[in-house]
Amino acid sequence: MIKYLFNKLLFTLGVLLSVSLITFILSFVxxxxxxxxxxxxxxxxxxxxxxxxxxxxxxxxxxxxWEFLKRLSRGDLGxxxxxxxxxxxxxxxxxxxxxxLAIFAITVATILGISVGSFAVYTNSTAVYKxxxxxxxxxxxxxxxxxxxxxxxxxxxxxKLLPISGYEPGLKGIKYIILPGITLGIYPFALISxxxxxxxxxxxxxxxxxxxxxxxxxRWKIVLILALRNxxxxxxxxxxxxxxxxxxxxxxxxxIFSWPGIGLLWVDSVLRYDFPVITGIVMFSAMVFVVxxxxxxxxxxxxxxxxxxxx
Amino acid sequence: xxxxxxxxxxxxxxLAMVSFSPFQVTGYAPDNIxxxxxxxxxxxxxxxxxxxxxRDVFARVIxxxxxxxxxxxxxxxxxxxxxxSVGVFSGYYNNHWVDRVCSFIMASFHGFPFxxxxxxxxxxxxxxxxxxxxxxxxxxxxxxxxxxxxxxxxHSEKEYVITARSFGYSNFSILFWHILPNxxxxxxxxxIQGFGDVVAVEAGLSFxxxxxxxxTASWGKMIFTGKDYITTAxxxxxxxxxxxxxxxxxxxxxxxxxxxxWTRRK
Numbered sequence: 406m407i408k409y410l411f412n413k414l415l416f417t418l419g420v421l422l423s424v425s426l427i428t429f430i431l432s433f434v435x436x437x438x439x440x441x442x443x444x445x446x447x448x449x450x451x452x453x454x455x456x457x458x459x460x461x462x463x464x465x466x467x468x469x470x471w472e473f474l475k476r477l478s479r480g481d482l483g484x485x486x487x488x489x490x491x492x493x494x495x496x497x498x499x500x501x502x503x504x505x506l507a508i509f510a511i512t513v514a515t516i517l518g519i520s521v522g523s524f525a526v527y528t529n530s531t532a533v534y535k536x537x538x539x540x541x542x543x544x545x546x547x548x549x550x551x552x553x554x555x556x557x558x559x560x561x562x563x564x565k566l567l568p569i570s571g572y573e574p575g576l577k578g579i580k581y582i583i584l585p586g587i588t589l590g591i592y593p594f595a596l597i598s599x600x601x602x603x604x605x606x607x608x609x610x611x612x613x614x615x616x617x618x619x620x621x622x623x624r625w626k627i628v629l630i631l632a633l634r635n636x637x638x639x640x641x642x643x644x645x646x647x648x649x650x651x652x653x654x655x656x657x658x659x660x661i662f663s664w665p666g667i668g669l670l671w672v673d674s675v676l677r678y679d680f681p682v683i684t685g686i687v688m689f690s691a692m693v694f695v696v697x698x699x700x701x702x703x704x705x706x707x708x709x710x711x712x713x714x715x716x
Numbered sequence: 717x718x719x720x721x722x723x724x725x726x727x728x729x730x731l732a733m734v735s736f737s738p739f740q741v742t743g744y745a746p747d748n749i750x751x752x753x754x755x756x757x758x759x760x761x762x763x764x765x766x767x768x769x770x771r772d773v774f775a776r777v778i779x780x781x782x783x784x785x786x787x788x789x790x791x792x793x794x795x796x797x798x799x800x801s802v803g804v805f806s807g808y809y810n811n812h813w814v815d816r817v818c819s820f821i822m823a824s825f826h827g828f829p830f831x832x833x834x835x836x837x838x839x840x841x842x843x844x845x846x847x848x849x850x851x852x853x854x855x856x857x858x859x860x861x862x863x864x865x866x867x868x869x870x871h872s873e874k875e876y877v878i879t880a881r882s883f884g885y886s887n888f889s890i891l892f893w894h895i896l897p898n899x900x901x902x903x904x905x906x907x908i909q910g911f912g913d914v915v916a917v918e919a920g921l922s923f924x925x926x927x928x929x930x931x932t933a934s935w936g937k938m939i940f941t942g943k944d945y946i947t948t949a950x951x952x953x954x955x956x957x958x959x960x961x962x963x964x965x966x967x968x969x970x971x972x973x974x975x976x977x978w979t980r981r982k
Binding site for chain 1: 720820821823824827828829830831832833835836837839840912916919920923924925926936939943946947950953954957960961964965968969972
């Protein structure tokens with residue numbers, strides 16, 4: 406187990422290192438001169454030369470990469486070209502909103518997805534199962550920005566049930582989170598409900614389930630108590646991946662509903678060519694993504710004793 | 717074959733044909749501005765209505781299909797080329813350092829949130845049809861490489877490969893003349909399954925203003941422009957949106973059917 410953990414950690418570190426390299430290459434390819442961007446177009450050459458020296462932009466690329474890594478390890482992501490604010494604190498400020506939205510969306514999607522999936526198997530009807538799979542294919546095919554538009558049009562503007570944009574911290578803000586949360590949760594909901602149903606259906610065919618039927622145990626007990634736990638492993642992977650994706654930025658949803666998270670910050674910075682913020686968010690999101698994926702991997706042996714035995 | 721699959725194939729076929737020669741279907745040019753026609757609702761004159769500067773929405777939807785298909789096709793060709801090459805070598809030299817390096821690169825690409833990566837690259841390259849193609853292509857190959865790799869690994873143990881090796885064929889010829897023809901079908905299926913995602917990503921990029929540069933028509937851009945007029949002129953964003961959803965849905969249905977048949981045959 407310890408060896409497995411160690412290997413996993415080493416691998417994650419390696420991936421993070423190559424992510425940093427890719428980010429570095431990206432920031433090198435980006436069509437900008439950081440020194441000029443910091444001082445503005447009218448700055449004179451000697452001042453720009455000075456900044457270049459200070460940022461070590463005159464050094465060879467490997468040295469620059471080393472400097473970049475050193476800054477990263479200190480958690481220094483630089484300053485925004487436009488607002489001149491520290492990128493790290495900008496991200497920290499915005500992450501709370503993204504976190505809330507992601508957790509809301511994934512909680513709703515998980516609870517509804519597993520219930521709907523189990524219910525479809527419980528009914529034991531091909532029609533219900535087939536309509537669930539068709540619906541999930543349809544849901545998974547609607548791009549989230551178009552879905553957000555439809556949701557805000559019908560529920561927000563047409564029925565006027567909920568506000569279509571706004572943000573307020575604390576419990577008062579709950580009415581603002583519902584529309585973006587639903588929009589964001591539809592895709593994971595489709596995946597989770599479908600996967601739960603298809604895994605459950607496989608398990609219902611197995612001998613031990615049939616044995617329990619023969620003992621006269623009720624169908625709902627078998628589905629919920631016996632089969633569901635065994636069906637959970639791939640579902641947990643999907644939930645974990647969704648959390649990782651949602652946490653690393655829900656650009657479209659945050660953009661449409663003006664939700665002040667890192668997704669919105671990222672889109673704004675991309676549109677304004679604010680490169681330190683762009684690379685900072687890329688690095689941060691990739692880190693969140695990799696760490697959440699690692700946690701999900703470590704969860705598997707806890708849930709499934711068979712995997713524990715394999716290790 | 718289910719009725720949905722047939723409908724999906726017909727829809728994609730018609731759209732592909734139409735996007736080859738859009739001028740056969742519509743008399744309007746997609747960038748033809750006509751201010752008297754501003755925001756006119758769907759009518760025989762403008763089948764899908766017209767937008768905020770009087771451009772015909774139907775013409776723009778059809779020309780938008782062209783951009784979508786072109787980008788999806790180009791991006792998938794790039795992904796396929798990279799994915800197949802990496803997957804084949806990595807699978808054939810399983811447990812060799814070549815495989816370790818390839819697997820590590822694949823894991824690194826996997827460690828990056830997909831959309832974030834694509835947007836970062838498009839931001840770096842700048843907008844333009846060929847640049848988006850490249851950006852999506854160089855991020856999206858990992859799935860194809862993974863499937864190809866595991867297929868090649870399972871084939872390398874088979875008798876026909878061992879026989880070929882004992883006859884003294886070179887690694888290169890075993891790989892490309894014997895293994896590749898056997899594994900390419902599953903890679904192709906993964907490729908087709910990915911089409912819907914690529915169309916969605918391209919529309920998303922254009923929606924954010926990072927995709928197809930104006931005045932070229934693109935569905936994502938149309939949805940973006942139309943969203944400010946959604947209460948007064950719903951056709952501007954809803955109709956291209958429906959076409960977008962139908963296209964993605966059709967690709968997903970076709971991919972799923974192919975996958976089902978393939979696993980059943982195996």
